[in-house]
Amino acid sequence: MIVALDERLKLYSFQNHPFNNKRYEAFANSIKNLEGKIKITKGRKAKLKELLLFHSKEYIYFVKKKSKEGIGYLDCGDTPAFPGCYEATCYVVGTVLKIIEKMLKLNENGFVPVAGLHHAYKNKAAGFCIFNDVCIAINYLRKKYRIKKILYFDIDAHHGDGVFYSFLEDPDVYIVDFHQMPLYPGTGLEIEKGKGKAKKTKLNLVLKPFSTDFDFLRKLKRAEAFLKKIKAEFIIMQAGADCLKKDPLANLCLQNPHKFATELLKKYAKKWKCNIIALGGGGYNIKNCLKAWTSVIKNLI
Ligand SMILES: [Zn+2]
Numbered sequence: 001m002i003v004a005l006d007e008r009l010k011l012y013s014f015q016n017h018p019f020n021n022k023r024y025e026a027f028a029n030s031i032k033n034l035e036g037k038i039k040i041t042k043g044r045k046a047k048l049k050e051l052l053l054f055h056s057k058e059y060i061y062f063v064k065k066k067s068k069e070g071i072g073y074l075d076c077g078d079t080p081a082f083p084g085c086y087e088a089t090c091y092v093v094g095t096v097l098k099i100i101e102k103m104l105k106l107n108e109n110g111f112v113p114v115a116g117l118h119h120a121y122k123n124k125a126a127g128f129c130i131f132n133d134v135c136i137a138i139n140y141l142r143k144k145y146r147i148k149k150i151l152y153f154d155i156d157a158h159h160g161d162g163v164f165y166s167f168l169e170d171p172d173v174y175i176v177d178f179h180q181m182p183l184y185p186g187t188g189l190e191i192e193k194g195k196g197k198a199k200k201t202k203l204n205l206v207l208k209p210f211s212t213d214f215d216f217l218r219k220l221k222r223a224e225a226f227l228k229k230i231k232a233e234f235i236i237m238q239a240g241a242d243c244l245k246k247d248p249l250a251n252l253c254l255q256n257p258h259k260f261a262t263e264l265l266k267k268y269a270k271k272w273k274c275n276i277i278a279l280g281g282g283g284y285n286i287k288n289c290l291k292a293w294t295s296v297i298k299n300l301i
Contacts, residue, residue, distance in 0.1 A: 001037070001038045001039065001108055001109050001110070001111070001297065001300050001301045002038070002039045002041050002099055002102050002103055002106070002108055002109070002110040002111070003031060003034075003038045003039070003040055003041070003110070003111045003112075003297060004040075004041055004042070004043050004095045004096075004098070004099050004110070004111065004112040004113065004115075005028055005031065005040045005041070005042070006042045006043035006091070006095060008043060008045075008088075008091045009024050009043060009091055009092065009095060009112075009113065009114040010024045010025065010114075011084060011087065011088035011091060012088040012089060012091065012092050012114050013088070014079075014080050014082060014128065015080070015082060017080065017128075018128075018248065018249060018284035019128040019282075019284070022286060023113070023114070023280075023283070023286060023289050024113055024114050026286045026289065026290055027113045027280075027289065027290060027293060028113075030290050030294065031294075031297075034294075034297060034298070034301075037301050038297065038301065039102075039106075039108070041098070041099060041102055042098075043091055043094055043095025043098055043099075043112075044091075044094040044095060044097075044098045045087065045090045045091055045094045046090045046091075046093035046094035046097060046131075046136070047094075048060065050093065050094070050097060050136060050140065051090070051093065051131060051136065053136050053139040053140055053143065054122060054131075054132060054135040054136045054138075054139055054166070055120075055122055055123075055131060055132075055136075056122055056123050058123070059122065059123045059124065062074075063081075063085065063086050063089070063125070063130060063131070064086045066081035066085065066086075067081065067082075067083065067084060067085045067086035067087070068083075069081065070082055070083030070084075070085075074124075074125035074130060075124060075125045075126050075127075078126065078127050078128060079125045079126065079127065079128050079129065079130065085130060086130075088130075089117075089130040089131045090131075092112075092114055092115050092117065092131070092133055093131050093133045093136050095112055095114075095115065096112050096115050096133045096136075096137050096277070096279065097136070097137065097140055099111075099112055099277060100137060100140065100141065100277060103275050103277060104145060104275070107275065108275065109269075109275050109276045109277070109278070109300040109301075110275070110276075110277040110278070111277070111278045111279075111280075111293070111296065111297050111300065112277070112278075112279050112280065113280040113293060114280055115133050115279035115280055115281075116133065116134060116154075116156065116238040116239070116240065116279030116280055116281035116282075117129035117130065117131065117132055117133050117134070117162075118132065118134055118154060118156065118158075118160035118161070118162050118163050118238055118281065119132075119158070119160070119161060119162045119185060120132035120135075120162045121162050121165075121166065122135075122166065126161075126162065126185065127158065127184060127185060128282075129162065132162045132163065132166070133279070134152060134160070134162075134163045134236055134238065134279070135162065135163055135166050135167075137236060137277075138150050138152070138163075138167070138173060138236070141234055147233045147234050148172050148233065149172050149174070149230075149231065149232045149233045149234075150172065150173050150174070150232055150233065150234050150235075150236065151174045151175075151176070151227075151230070151232035151234070151235045151236070151268075152167075152173060152174070152175045152176070152177075152236045152238070153175075153176045153177075153223075153235060153236070153237045153238070153261065153265060154175070154176070154177040154178065154179070154237075154238035154240070154281075155178045155237075155238065155239060155240065155243055155257055155258070155261050156178075156179065156238050156239075156240025156242060156243060156281040156282050156283075157179060157180045157183060157240060157242040157243040157247065157249070157250035157252055157282065158179055158180070158183060158184055158185065158240070158242065158250070158282060159177055159179040159181075159183075159185055159186075159187050159188030159204070160175075160177050160179075160188075160238055161185045161187045161188065163175065163238075164177060164187070164188065164192075164202065164204075165187070167198075168192075168194060168195050168198065168202070169194070169195045169196045169197065169198050170198050170201075171194070171197045171198040171201050172201075173198075173201070174201050174202070174226075174230050174232055175194075175201070175202040175203065176202075176203045176205065176223045176226060176227075177202075177203070177204050177205065178205045178207060178216070178219060178223075178243070178257075178261075179204070179205075179206065179207065180206075180207050180208070180209060180211070180243070180250050180251060180252050181206045181207070181208070182209075183209075183250060183251070184249075188204045188206065189204060189206070190204050190205070190206055192204055201230075203222070203223065203226045205219040205222060205223060207219065207243075207252055209251035209252070210251060210252070210253050211252050211253060211254065212253050212254065212255075213254055213255050213256055213257065213260075216243075216254050216257045216260065217260060220260055220261065220264060223264065224264060227264070227268050231272050232268075232272055232274060233272070233274050234274050234275065234277075235265055235268070235269055235274060235275070235276040235277070236276075236277055236279065237261070237262070237265060237276055237277070237278040237279065237296070238278075238279050238281045239258055239261075239262075239278045239279060239280060239281055239292060239293065239296045240280070240281025240282035240283050240292075241258075241280075241281070241282065241283025241285070241288045241289040241291070241292035241293065242281075242282040242283045242284060242285075242288075243257055244257070244283070244285070244288040244291065244292060245288075246285050246288065247283065247284055247285050247288060248284050248285060249282070249284050256295070258291075258292045258293075258295040258296050258299075259295045259299060262276075262278070262295065262296050262299035262300060263299060266299060266300065276300060278293075278296045278297075278300060280293055
């Protein structure tokens with residue numbers, strides 16, 4: 001099990017904002033308990049050509065410009081620009097790619113705490129997400145490793161719209177996305193199952209506010225029925241902790257979804273002989289982040 005620890009991940013932090021570097025700090029302190037059982041690895045900065053695997057040149061230059069100015073917003077008001085936000089996001093993306101490289105070399109699972117920026121689109125930032133490390137990772141796996149069939153499994157309280165709609169018509173990207181509805185970004189109806197050739201390769205699982213583990217497990221059965229019909233060569237899990245009870249930005253009341261989801265994914269990873277990278281995603285109650293992420297890591301060891 002490879003875990004990314006790198007102080008530079010702390011740079012991805014908005015001021016006076018729920019997405020800040022305290023999440024990483026708490027994680028880095030708590031992970032010491034697992035030393036000896038995990039391989040700690042430093043991250044790296046993504047290269048421009050890696051960002052271009054998903055984002056447009058115009059958008060990348062816009063982020064670079066805003067990063068130098070360090071003021072205003074990158075979107076309509078959720079994602080502030082700050083000095084060095086370009087470099088900060090490059091560390092998130094580069095770290096995910098480096099962990100993937102190492103995972104494939106050693107045939108192990110991996111975890112990156114500050115990652116899973118699932119709301120960003122090709123041409124725009126959204127919902128605290130500047131560059132979409134998930135979409136870049138999917139295209140990187142394809143280009144560098146010729147890995148075609150990828151499963152993206154997202155249990156963050158928010159719909160992973162940036163990933164979902166970017167691969168809506170791609171039959172080789174399977175998506176299972178649990179999310180609260182109504183909640184930001186307001187997308188992800190269960191009737192949306194992929195388009196054209198990609199019909200039935202996506203599964204949205206909607207949870208009502210105040211849903212419990214009982215509701216989650218019922219939906220997880222539908223996720224398993226979906227997994228039974230597919231075969232992937234790589235699994236990307238977005239393990240956001242905002243689906244847990246007492247998150248300040250969501251209203252779900254889940255207790256152990258990370259354990260349940262990781263156990264299920266592990267079973268299928270074994271069957272398909274592939275690896276899982278888990279990404280920290282959202283989560284704005286720090287205790288919950290630690291609980292969720294530790295549960296994922298312990299299950300993936
Ligand atoms: Zn979220």
